[in-house]
Every structure is written in structure tokens, then in C-alpha cells.
Amino acid sequence: MVSYKELGLVNTREMFRKAMEGKYAIAAFNFNNMEQMQAIIQAAVECQSPVILQVSSGARKYANQTLLRYMAQGAVEYAKELGCAIPVTLHLDHGDTFELCKSCIDMGFSSVMIDGSHHSSDENVELTRRVVEYAHQYDVTVEGELGVLAGVEDEVSAEHHTYTRPEEVEDFVSKTGVDSLAISIGTSHGANKFRPEQCTRNEEGILVPPPLRFDILEEIEKRIPGFPIVLHGSSSVPQDKVAIINQYGGALKDAIGIPEDQLRRAATSSVCKINIDSDGRLAMTAAVREVMATKPAEFDPRKYLGPARDSLKELYKHKLINVLGSAGKAL
Numbered sequence: 643m644v645s646y647k648e649l650g651l652v653n654t655r656e657m658f659r660k661a662m663e664g665k666y667a668i669a670a671f672n673f674n675n676m677e678q679m680q681a682i683i684q685a686a687v688e689c690q691s692p693v694i695l696q697v698s699s700g701a702r703k704y705a706n707q708t709l710l711r712y713m714a715q716g717a718v719e720y721a722k723e724l725g726c727a728i729p730v731t732l733h734l735d736h737g738d739t740f741e742l743c744k745s746c747i748d749m750g751f752s753s754v755m756i757d758g759s760h761h762s763s764d765e766n767v768e769l770t771r772r773v774v775e776y777a778h779q780y781d782v783t784v785e786g787e788l789g790v791l792a793g794v795e796d797e798v799s800a801e802h803h804t805y806t807r808p809e810e811v812e813d814f815v816s817k818t819g820v821d822s823l824a825i826s827i828g829t830s831h832g833a834n835k836f837r838p839e840q841c842t843r844n845e846e847g848i849l850v851p852p853p854l855r856f857d858i859l860e861e862i863e864k865r866i867p868g869f870p871i872v873l874h875g876s877s878s879v880p881q882d883k884v885a886i887i888n889q890y891g892g893a894l895k896d897a898i899g900i901p902e903d904q905l906r907r908a909a910t911s912s913v914c915k916i917n918i919d920s921d922g923r924l925a926m927t928a929a930v931r932e933v934m935a936t937k938p939a940e941f942d943p944r945k946y947l948g949p950a951r952d953s954l955k956e957l958y959k960h961k962l963i964n965v966l967g968s969a970g971k972a973l
């Protein structure tokens with residue numbers, strides 16, 4: 643058993659309190675390798691932003707949870723070395739069982755998500771409450787979820803949204819004791835969040851997806867004022883990255899994300915945590931494809947992973963400064 647406190651990590655409680663007060667959101671960037679971790683920390687240090695390093699169960703299987711934990715510990719030291727001891731959280735994304743959450747807590751995670759949103763309401767409450775009871779003994783914070791996002795959630799797929807029902811949130815929060823709540827208001831996972839026929843075209847001919855359901859968010863805020871809300875599925879799917887991928891042999895079709903102005907608006911509300919994974923994947927893939935296509939004689943991984951890391955860092959900085967509004971908030 644190792645406490646996250648010994649690793650220099652923090653839970654999300656203080657981060658979210660300040661984000662709520664300051665009307666910004668904390669970025670939760672998914673990672674599963676060294677270049678992604680470096681890009682996240684470099685961007686967060688340069689922006690002086692608190693940051694959440696997020697690990698899915700798929701990432702844990704891919705990279706090994708012990709290695710990821712030591713990488714997170716290394717990330718804290720790396721940030722100091724780069725000149726700013728930003729607050730860093732190590733968070734389990736979409737935990738689906740008590741055992742997985744317990745294992746992460748015992749291994750040094752400072753925050754876990756228990757995603758019981760695919761179960762019945764009673765089962766979701768029971769499972770979430772059990773994780774909270776265990777986590778709080780070690781001062782680890784817990785994110786629960788109500789409502790189902792369309793798209794693919796880890797190994798669980800949901801064809802359609804089930805928006806969060808505001809009338810259920812008070813009961814869920816009080817019965818479970820969770821520290822934050824992920825809700826469903828129109829975001830979804832992956833790079834294909836909307837079909838083109840769901841979108842309208844603006845004057846420049848760009849596809850604009852239907853807006854997020856801010857009415858549901860406002861209703862939730864009325865019922866649990868000041869309670870930290872989390873948005874999953876918040877990649878914007880930058881079209882310049884999609885174009886580079888397709889220019890260099892990729893085959894991404896109808897890739898459409900959440901417009902950044904919608905996320906900017908969400909960040910000023912009770913939304914304290916915004917999850918971004920797919921945009922990082924697109925930035926890395928675009929950079930790797932470009933090197934592979936334009937420099938076919940290169941075979942040193944650093945020659946393509948280096949540019950991928952630089953591109954990731956620029957993307958993350960843009961998110962922290964212009965979308966989440968967390969730049970300068972680590973001080």
C-alpha cells in the first residue's frame with residue numbers, strides 16, 4: 643500500500659474548490675506513455691496550470707499500472723525540475739468495479755472514477771457508495787457518473803445518450819458521498835461525436851454540431867449548487883489535425899467534436915473538470931504520419947515521437963489557456 647501523498651500527488655478537492663471559485667476548469671488529459679506524460683507536464687508548467695493525469699483501465703493494461711504510477715511520481719519531480727511545482731492528480735478514468743478502484747487507491751492514485759452509469763440506479767448508488775467509503779479512508783477523491791454518454795466508453799458502448807436527469811442528482815450525491823459528478827449533456831467519447839446530418843453549416847461552410855444541453859446543466863446547478871461537475875467526451879476534434887492525417891494516408895471520416903466555445907462556456911459554470919483524450923491522439927497521429935510520409939528514410943523513433951510530443955504540448959497549452967482558462971491558476 644502506498645499513499646499518493648508520499649508521491650507528491652494531490653487529490654482533486656482543493657483544485658475543484660478553486661476552479662469553482664475562479665470560474666475555470668481543470669484539464670484531465672489521458673496518458674499511457676512517456677511522450678504524452680512529458681507533453682502534459684511541459685504544457686501545464688509553462689501555463690502554470692494544475693493538471694489531472696488520467697489513466698483508463700485500457701491504458702493500465704497497455705502500460706502497466708506500476709509503471710504509470712512511477713511515471714506520475716516522476717511527473718511531480720519533472721514539474722519541479724522545469725521550474726513550477728504545479729498540483730498534479732493521478733486519476734483512474736472510468737473505473738468499472740470496486741476491485742479496480744481499490745487496487746488503484748492502494749497503488750498511489752489520488753483520485754478515482756467509479757462509473758456505475760450503465761447499472762440500475764440502485765446498483766450505481768450502492769457501487770459508488772462502497773468506493774467512496776474505501777477511498778475516503780485514504781483521502782482519495784471519487785468521481786461518480788449519472789446519465790450515459792453516446793459513443794464508446796472504454797469497453798462499454800452506448801448507442802445513444804441518456805441525458806442526466808436533474809431530479810436524480812441530489813439523491814445520488816447525498817447517498818453516495820461522491821466528490822464530483824460526471825454528467826451527460828450532449829458530449830460523447832471519440833472523434834466521431836456527431837453525424838454530419840445532425841449538424842448545420844455556418845457562413846464559412848463549417849459544420850456546427852447541436853449545442854450542449856446547458857439547460858440541463860443549469861437545472862443540475864440549481865439542485866446541487868457549488869458541487870463540482872465533470873464533462874467527459876470533451877475533445878473538439880481539430881480539423882487541421884484531421885486534414886493532416888487524411889493528407890498523409892489516414893482515413894478519418896466525418897470526425898466532428900465539441901466546439902471550443904461550448905467548452906469555454908462550460909468551464910465558467912460548475913464544470914470543474916474537462917476530459918480530453920481524442921484530441922491528443924489526433925495531434926500525435928498527425929505529427930507521426932507527416933514525418934513518416936515526408937521523411938521516409940527516418941527510422942529513429944525519436945524523430946517521429948519528438949515532433950508528436952511537441953505537437954501535443956502545443957495542443958495542451960492551447961486548451962489550458964484558451965479553453966479551460968486554468969493558466970496561471972497553479973500559483
Ligand code: G3H
Nearest residue numbers: 698700701795796831919
Ligand atoms: O473515456 C475513454 C478514454 O478516452 C480512454 O480510452 O479506453 O481507449 O484508453 P481508452
Ligand code: 13P
Nearest residue numbers: 832874875876877919920
Ligand atoms: P474524448 O474522447 O472526447 O477525448 O473524451 C475523453 C474522455 O472523456 C475520457 O474519459
Ligand code: ZN
Nearest residue numbers: 831874875917
Ligand atoms: Zn470519459
